Amino acid sequence: MEKVTRRRFFLSTLAGGVAATATNVCGAIWPNGKAADASLAEPKALQTASAAGRLATAGRRPCIISALNGLHHLETGMQVLRTTGDTMDAVLAVVVPVEDDPNDNTVGYGGLPNEDCVVQLDACVMHGPTKKCGAVGAIEKIKNPSKVARVIMERTNHTFLVGQGATQFAIDEGFETMSLLTDKSRTAWLAWKAATSKDWRPGLDAPDFNKQLAELLDTPERQAWEPWIKDVVAHPPTGTINCLAVNEKGEMSGVTTTSGLAWKISGRVGDSPIIGAGLFVDQEVGGAGSTGRGEENIKIAGGHTVVEMMRRGMSPTDACMEAIDRVVHNYDFDRSRLKMFDLQFYALNKDGAHGAAALWSDRHDGETISYAVHDGSGPRAVACTPKFEGTGGDY
Ligand code: ASP
Numbered sequence: 001m002e003k004v005t006r007r008r009f010f011l012s013t014l015a016g017g018v019a020a021t022a023t024n025v026c027g028a029i030w031p032n033g034k035a036a037d038a039s040l041a042e043p044k045a046l047q048t049a050s051a052a053g054r055l056a057t058a059g060r061r062p063c064i065i066s067a068l069n070g071l072h073h074l075e076t077g078m079q080v081l082r083t084t085g086d087t088m089d090a091v092l093a094v095v096v097p098v099e100d101d102p103n104d105n106t107v108g109y110g111g112l113p114n115e116d117c118v119v120q121l122d123a124c125v126m127h128g129p130t131k132k133c134g135a136v137g138a139i140e141k142i143k144n145p146s147k148v149a150r151v152i153m154e155r156t157n158h159t160f161l162v163g164q165g166a167t168q169f170a171i172d173e174g175f176e177t178m179s180l181l182t183d184k185s186r187t188a189w190l191a192w193k194a195a196t197s198k199d200w201r202p203g204l205d206a207p208d209f210n211k212q213l214a215e216l217l218d219t220p221e222r223q224a225w226e227p228w229i230k231d232v233v234a235h236p237p238t239g240t241i242n243c244l245a246v247n248e249k250g251e252m253s254g255v256t257t258t259s260g261l262a263w264k265i266s267g268r269v270g271d272s273p274i275i276g277a278g279l280f281v282d283q284e285v286g287g288a289g290s291t292g293r294g295e296e297n298i299k300i301a302g303g304h305t306v307v308e309m310m311r312r313g314m315s316p317t318d319a320c321m322e323a324i325d326r327v328v329h330n331y332d333f334d335r336s337r338l339k340m341f342d343l344q345f346y347a348l349n350k351d352g353a354h355g356a357a358a359l360w361s362d363r364h365d366g367e368t369i370s371y372a373v374h375d376g377s378g379p380r381a382v383a384c385t386p387k388f389e390g391t392g393g394d395y
Contacts, residue, residue, distance in 0.1 A: 059353030063375040066243040067291050070094045071372035074379040087253035091243040098241050099144050102182045106239020109143040110182045111259020116266050117189045119180035121145040122273040123257035128283030137162035137269035141177040142170045146257040192233045235393045236262040242289025244348040252283035270294025276304035285311045286349030293341035300326040306347050316347035317355025324357045324387045342392030361386035
């Protein structure tokens with residue numbers, strides 16, 4: 001009984017307290033005529049989407065966009081577009097430093113591990129000029145899955161390698177292996193394990209629970225991680241980086257790379273490496289990518305959906321919102337379940353117009369969910385158009 005009490009205390013301590021409220025601000029109408037939430041007044045988000053769409057229609061080339069974690073690398077990508085104009089080099093110039101960054105815990109090195117404390121990475125690339133693509137799923141020990149995806153695209157007759165075969169392929173192609181765990185990601189996994197397993201901290205005979213936690217966070221540096229660790233245990237983070245580029249001539253490429261959902265089941269592959277879900281590029285129209293809960297995106301083939309909507313004439317933002325609406329429809333507009341995840345779509349059309357839509361307006365840290373853009377006048381963050389006000393990922 002004593003053990004259960006301590007454990008509950010541990011769980012509730014870790015669970016922290018993010019109790020966000022959500023309000024439907026869009027009130028969209030699904031094509032079957034069913035109102036998403038007809039009782040709600042002015043569809044604020046829809047207005048924003050249309051406004052952003054109109055703005056975005058007047059796009060500029062070259063242009064490069066990414067999830068917000070690429071903001072500080074867009075300038076490098078733009079330099080590539082301005083010099084060689086190679087769109088694949090440009091998007092990789094943005095995402096590879098994020099894969100290398102131990103402090104980005106959703107991509108590459110330092111990405112949060114799966115439930116077995118193994119970092120498994122997913123990525124894919126699409127190259128508009130050659131209409132080729134490559135992808136890797138659940139690759140281990142290789143910090144740059146985006147580069148491996150490119151090699152698959154350029155040097156093989158295949159498009160998608162997974163698991164051990166993908167890792168072996170990368171080794172054979174000269175990629176170096178390394179542990180992708182950092183002290184921070186490993187410590188977070190230990191805290192998650194303790195919160196979800198009866199056999200990991202605190203031990204059955206632990207005299208004092210708080211001492212156990214203190215032992216886990218036994219240096220000043222680790223103590224500074226405590227709020228973050230509590231948050232990632234309570235709300236397994238989503239992240240990922242998607243990057244899309246169009247050069248002056250209208251050539252396009254895209255990439256999506258991720259460590260996937262934290263604490264996932266070993267072997268789980270999300271949307272990120274799936275062509276047509278986490279990424280789709282057809283340079284006759286545009287490109288699209290996604291971050292957030294991959295399982296929902298896979299069910300609607302989101303990347304492909306967004307590009308096809310743009311083909312039919314939608315603005316990038318409206319096309320992204322169409323994909324979000326399909327996910328909302330899959331949940332029969334049940335916001336209590338939709339609140340359990342977050343999802344974003346990003347789109348860039350061949351003219352350099354861009355846009356993005358998010359299921360929820362805010363991240364857990366209170367920041368507005370945004371994406372990064374560089375269309376010639378320096379990198380900047382732009383708010384994604386939200387379907388609902390509030391935060392997702394509350395499970
Ligand atoms: N979409 C990624 C996945 O489902 C996760 C994320 O974007 O955070 O693996």
